Amino acid sequence: xxxxxxxxxxxxxxxxxxxxxxxxxxxxxxxxxxxxxxxxxxxxxxxxxxxxxxxxxxxxxxxxxxxxxxxxxxxxxxxxxxxxxxxxxxxxxxxxxxxxxxxxxxxxxxxxxxxxxxxxxxxxxxxxxxxxxxxxxxxxxxxxxxxxxxxxxxxxxxxxxxxxxxxxxxxxxxxxxxxxxxxxxxxxxxxxxxxxxxxxxxxxxxxxxxxxxxxxxxxxxxxxxxxxxxxxxxxxxxxxxxxxxxxxxxxxxxxxxxxxxxxxxxxxxxxxxxxxxxxxxxxxxxxxxxxxxxxxxxxxxxxxxxxxxxxxxxxxxxxxxxxxxxxxxxxxxxxxxxxxxxxxxxxxxxxxxxxxxxxxxxxxxxxxxxxxxxxxxxxxxxxxxxxxxxxxxxxxxxxxxxxxxxxxxxxxxxxxxxxxxxxxxxxxxxxxxxxxxxxxxxxxxxxxxxxxxxxxxxxxxxxxxxxxxxxxxxxxxxxx
Amino acid sequence: xxxxxxxxxxxxxxxxxxxxxxxxxxxxxxxxxxxxxxxxxxxxxxxxxxxxxxxxxxxxxxxxxxxxxxxxxxxxxxxxxxxxxxxxxxxxxxxxxxxxxxxxxxxxxxxxxxxxxxxxxxxxxxxxxxxxxxxxxxxxxxxxxxxxxxxxxxxxxxxxxxxxxxxxxxxxxxxxxxxxxxxxxxxxxxxxxxxxxxxxxxxxxxxxxxxxxxxxxxxxxxxxxxxxxxxxxxxxxxxxxxxxxxxxxxxxxxxxxxxxxxxxxxxxxxxxxxxxxxxxxxxxxxxxxxxxxxxxxxxxxxxxxxxxxxxxxxxxxxxxxxxxxxxxxxxxxxxxxxxxxxxxxxxxxxxxxxxxxxxxxxxxxxxxxxxxxxxxxxxxxxxxxxxxxxxxxxxxxxxxxxxxxxxxxxxxxxxxxxxxxxxxxxxxxxxxxxxxxxxxxxxxxxxxxxxxxxxxxxxxxxxxxxxxxxxxxxxxxxxxxxxxxxxxxxxxxxxxxxxxxxxxxxxxxx
Ligand SMILES: [Zn+2]
Numbered sequence: 001x002x003x004x005x006x007x008x009x010x011x012x013x014x015x016x017x018x019x020x021x022x023x024x025x026x027x028x029x030x031x032x033x034x035x036x037x038x039x040x041x042x043x044x045x046x047x048x049x050x051x052x053x054x055x056x057x058x059x060x061x062x063x064x065x066x067x068x069x070x071x072x073x074x075x076x077x078x079x080x081x082x083x084x085x086x087x088x089x090x091x092x093x094x095x096x097x098x099x100x101x102x103x104x105x106x107x108x109x110x111x112x113x114x115x116x117x118x119x120x121x122x123x124x125x126x127x128x129x130x131x132x133x134x135x136x137x138x139x140x141x142x143x144x145x146x147x148x149x150x151x152x153x154x155x156x157x158x159x160x161x162x163x164x165x166x167x168x169x170x171x172x173x174x175x176x177x178x179x180x181x182x183x184x185x186x187x188x189x190x191x192x193x194x195x196x197x198x199x200x201x202x203x204x205x206x207x208x209x210x211x212x213x214x215x216x217x218x219x220x221x222x223x224x225x226x227x228x229x230x231x232x233x234x235x236x237x238x239x240x241x242x243x244x245x246x247x248x249x250x251x252x253x254x255x256x257x258x259x260x261x262x263x264x265x266x267x268x269x270x271x272x273x274x275x276x277x278x279x280x281x282x283x284x285x286x287x288x289x290x291x292x293x294x295x296x297x298x299x300x301x302x303x304x305x306x307x308x309x310x311x312x313x314x315x316x317x318x319x320x321x322x323x324x325x326x327x328x329x330x331x332x333x334x335x336x337x338x339x340x341x342x343x344x345x346x347x348x349x350x351x352x353x354x355x356x357x358x359x360x361x362x363x364x365x366x367x368x369x370x371x372x373x374x375x376x377x378x379x380x381x382x383x384x385x386x387x388x389x390x391x392x393x394x395x396x397x398x399x400x401x402x403x404x405x406x407x408x409x410x411x412x413x414x415x416x417x418x419x420x421x422x423x424x425x426x427x428x429x430x431x432x433x434x435x436x437x438x439x440x441x442x443x444x445x446x447x448x449x450x451x452x453x454x455x456x457x458x459x460x461x462x463x464x465x466x467x468x469x470x471x472x473x474x475x476x477x478x479x480x
Numbered sequence: 481x482x483x484x485x486x487x488x489x490x491x492x493x494x495x496x497x498x499x500x501x502x503x504x505x506x507x508x509x510x511x512x513x514x515x516x517x518x519x520x521x522x523x524x525x526x527x528x529x530x531x532x533x534x535x536x537x538x539x540x541x542x543x544x545x546x547x548x549x550x551x552x553x554x555x556x557x558x559x560x561x562x563x564x565x566x567x568x569x570x571x572x573x574x575x576x577x578x579x580x581x582x583x584x585x586x587x588x589x590x591x592x593x594x595x596x597x598x599x600x601x602x603x604x605x606x607x608x609x610x611x612x613x614x615x616x617x618x619x620x621x622x623x624x625x626x627x628x629x630x631x632x633x634x635x636x637x638x639x640x641x642x643x644x645x646x647x648x649x650x651x652x653x654x655x656x657x658x659x660x661x662x663x664x665x666x667x668x669x670x671x672x673x674x675x676x677x678x679x680x681x682x683x684x685x686x687x688x689x690x691x692x693x694x695x696x697x698x699x700x701x702x703x704x705x706x707x708x709x710x711x712x713x714x715x716x717x718x719x720x721x722x723x724x725x726x727x728x729x730x731x732x733x734x735x736x737x738x739x740x741x742x743x744x745x746x747x748x749x750x751x752x753x754x755x756x757x758x759x760x761x762x763x764x765x766x767x768x769x770x771x772x773x774x775x776x777x778x779x780x781x782x783x784x785x786x787x788x789x790x791x792x793x794x795x796x797x798x799x800x801x802x803x804x805x806x807x808x809x810x811x812x813x814x815x816x817x818x819x820x821x822x823x824x825x826x827x828x829x830x831x832x833x834x835x836x837x838x839x840x841x842x843x844x845x846x847x848x849x850x851x852x853x854x855x856x857x858x859x860x861x862x863x864x865x866x867x868x869x870x871x872x873x874x875x876x877x878x879x880x881x882x883x884x885x886x887x888x889x890x891x892x893x894x895x896x897x898x899x900x901x902x903x904x905x906x907x908x909x910x911x912x913x914x915x916x917x918x919x920x921x922x923x924x925x926x927x928x929x930x931x932x933x934x935x936x937x938x939x940x941x942x943x944x945x946x947x948x949x950x951x952x953x954x955x956x957x958x959x960x961x962x963x964x965x966x967x968x969x970x971x972x973x974x975x976x977x978x979x980x981x982x983x984x985x986x987x988x989x990x
Contacts, residue, residue, distance in 0.1 A: 042582065042583050045808060046803045046808070047581075047582070047583070047809070048563070048569065048571070048576065048579075048581075048684040048685075048803070048804075049561075049562075049563045049569075049581075049585060049681065049682040049683055049684045049685065050583075050681070050682075051680060051681050051685075051716060051717050051718070052718070053715065053716060053717070053718045054718065081799050083798075083799050083802060083845070085802065085805060085822055087805070087807045087818070090803060090807075090808060091802070091803045092799075092802030092803050092805055093799050093802060137818055138817060138818065145807070145808075272846055272847045274798075274799070274842065274845035274846060274847075274850075275845075276795065276799070276845055276850070276854060279687075279688035279689035279719075279796055280685075280688050280717075280718065280719065281718055281719075282718050282719060
């Protein structure tokens with residue numbers, strides 16, 4: 001079977017939790033991880049008689065997300081009810097936007113220049129959480145329900161089926177995640193569920209006009225799961241076509257452990273959600289001035305930052321891309337530069353020792369273990385020759401652990417470079433005396449062996465000797 | 481004269497002058513209730529202990545020289561689809577039997593702040609679906625004018641409580657006539673405010689785009705007082721209006737001379753009871769004698785209103801009532817799995833009329849039928865609104881009988897849904913248009929030669945948010961009728977005392 005005969009078409013539905021303090025239609029906290037059923041009220045519990053009122057901050061963040069993703073914001077949109085029964089859905093309907101979404105026609109641009117079109121972005125409320133004493137609600141002996149998440153605001157972002165490889169899907173998601181994080185609209189963390197992804201996958205023979213039968217994939221809890229599941233589906237569906245078999249319109253569940261998708265339910269019997277306009281909520285009317293004010297408040301987005309780093313600060317493109325994985329990292333870097341740090345050394349230390357330490361300790365970008373002030377001070381000490389780059393690595397670790405300023409650490413631990421002639425002279429003399437053969441080789445013209453002698457001096461000084469000075473002094477003393 | 485016979489206005493003034501206490505007022509109404517409630521069954525639950533505490537609180541305020549609020553200890557009965565914190569809220573349904581509400585509806589909160597004393601929760605049709613209060617899981621309420629007849633509905637308990645002298649004021653809800661029609665059947669005043677005038681927060685939703693809370697009172701003044709207390713913007717209900725709330729009681733004496741009143745001919749064609757027609761025509765005569773120009777007008781979409789209403793209201797209800805699933809509160813049937821739990825809980829918990837409307841609404845919203853039913857009904861509703869707009873461009877108010885008939889006998893229509901729905905034919909257009917309307921007693925008809933006289937009501941419909949004109953005309957009309965209407969009510973109340981107790985009839989609604 002020749003795989004290149006087949007074309008993959010993927011559309012993604014991404015749900016992101018908007019970073020509001022309170023829920024979409026009531027004033028309960030959105031806090032993650034509180035004891036079950038503590039952040040609830042008559043509205044988000046669906047008690048008889050309670051009514052929803054739209055949260056203005058959620059609308060603002062929704063507009064912000066839409067603008068960041070190049071969407072057109074509809075000045076007038078509407079909330080609808082999506083009716084279905086499930087215990088974690090307290091009103092037995094979800095308030096969403098069906099007919100008239102908040103925004104339409106956006107895109108995410110990939111590195112290749114290809115644009116993945118966004119069909120729509122709409123606001124809705126989240127459901128609660130179920131925990132089953134068993135595999136699922138049909139077989140569990142009982143189920144527990146936590147409504148803390150019920151009513152948390154979500155933006156659903158639906159792409160066109162423009163994605164044609166698992167790698168493109170991953171890049172689309174990473175770009176979107178980065179953009180939304182920079183726009184400050186959401187944490188966008190798949191592990192914590194503040195970003196959730198469903199895929200619609202179809203495969204067709206190349207050149208065929210008609211799209212293949214779409215299959216919906218669920219339970220994709222990481223980017224890796226998305227790419228693996230898509231690769232699996234591509235394989236499965238192209239094989240079925242090859243064998244002349246029909247692809248069923250269905251929802252499939254990704255089994256992370258087994259690395260396969262399994263059929264969950266047929267789409268033919270798809271649920272009728274009986275959407276209709278929610279009579280409890282007036283139309284969502286926005287004006288141009290509001291949209292403009294959101295646009296003005298838009299933080300710099302990743303591609304703008306990359307441009308600035310490359311074209312103005314002169315960083316390599318690679319550095320610029322790495323530094324823009326997270327807005328906190330960018331903030332940190334920018335502050336260092338503002339304090340007078342040279343861009344490239346700052347970038348080197350951030351991407352090198354600091355990230356290595358953070359990875360080892362599992363720290364996130366909002367808890368960088370050193371302040372920009374201290375990092376820049378440390379770079380100053382290197383530049384002024386007070387410490388060597390090698391010693392600086394140890395100083396940095398001490399800075400992480402104690403939070404002290406590098407100058408204080410250097411002083412307390414006596415780590416200044418030894419540059420004064422008298423002290424260096426004593427060490428150099430003793431190394432010359434201890435290595436007569438090497439000295440002789442050098443005198444005979446073997447220039448290379450000087451490195452060994454420098455190393456011996458550094459060792460004897462516990463790394464504190466100024467290597468440039470040692471070099472000169474050794475030459476002078478041996479050759480004179 | 482007993483305190484309960486004095487009327488809300490007098491009682492309130494006497495309390496404020498410290499001639500009587502709020503506790504004495506409550507005692508009088510409770511004594512009256514003990515006497516007549518066994519005949520009427522207006523209440524699902526009386527809450528005497530809480531009421532006594534409320535009354536004592538009002539007295540304490542007055543004693544300390546503080547303002548007890550405009551209601552100054554007036555007892556108020558609440559329809560059982562309004563949330564009152566700490567008290568059962570059943571909506572006359574088995575599915576919510578024993579459900580204790582954890583919060584106050586906004587209207588309830590406002591009334592409490594205005595100095596009201598809540599006496600209890602009144603009977604109604606289950607989830608406000610009905611026109612006779614027969615669709616209650618907790619028994620039928622009887623009409624004080626004839627105990628063999630219905631008080632109308634769905635707010636029949638609130639209407640009957642005021643009519644029988646058990647409470648000077650009560651609240652009901654009106655989705656298609658559920659305040660005005662029982663007001664007409666029981667000879668009291670009932671007001672449906674403009675949609676958006678009173679917060680719906682805490683009113684258990686039936687048809688969310690139609691529901692409005694409103695008061696019952698023995699007089700137009702009483703209704704104006706209650707409306708003043710409950711109206712206004714509510715940050716918890718996005719459909720409430722920001723408009724300031726006028727002092728309705730102070731606007732009642734506005735001159736009505738020179739107003740132009742239209743009588744929609746299509747509505748008159750729907751009046752079936754000749755007595756109702758006769759009394760309405762007599763009312764028109766009185767109104768023109770007040771200097772109001774009364775002219776015939778047209779609302780061409782009237783004939784579609786009932787059909788449109790019976791698509792929109794059940795559609796919204798099918799969604800609103802989906803939350804009664806046995807998961808978080810209320811009744812839960814024993815079952816082997818989740819689906820069975822849903823089926824059994826809802827099958828056992830809801831009465832037959834509620835089930836009928838849920839199915840109607842579910843059907844109207846289903847894929848493949850939505851356009852032909854819900855969407856079409858919504859479009860015709862827009863035309864109904866336009867009809868009213870057009871009529872109000874030429875008239876200050878519109879007039880009609882409130883219901884095409886007087887109170888019918890218990891059991892007479894209950895097995896014929898279409899005959900029952902017909903009782904709302906003159907009130908439903910008002911909800912579709914979202915306008916305010918008042919029902920004020922306008923006369924009596926005697927459908928049975930041998931039976932008692934039964935009251936009928938005049939419906940005064942106004943422009944959106946123009947409750948003031950509606951109330952002013954109602955007030956002027958009432959003044960003109962009071963010499964013959966008030967004594968008849970007093971006689972009815974006296975004769976009620978001598979009636980025998982009635983058994984509680986619970987219809988087999990399942
Ligand atoms: Zn809440």
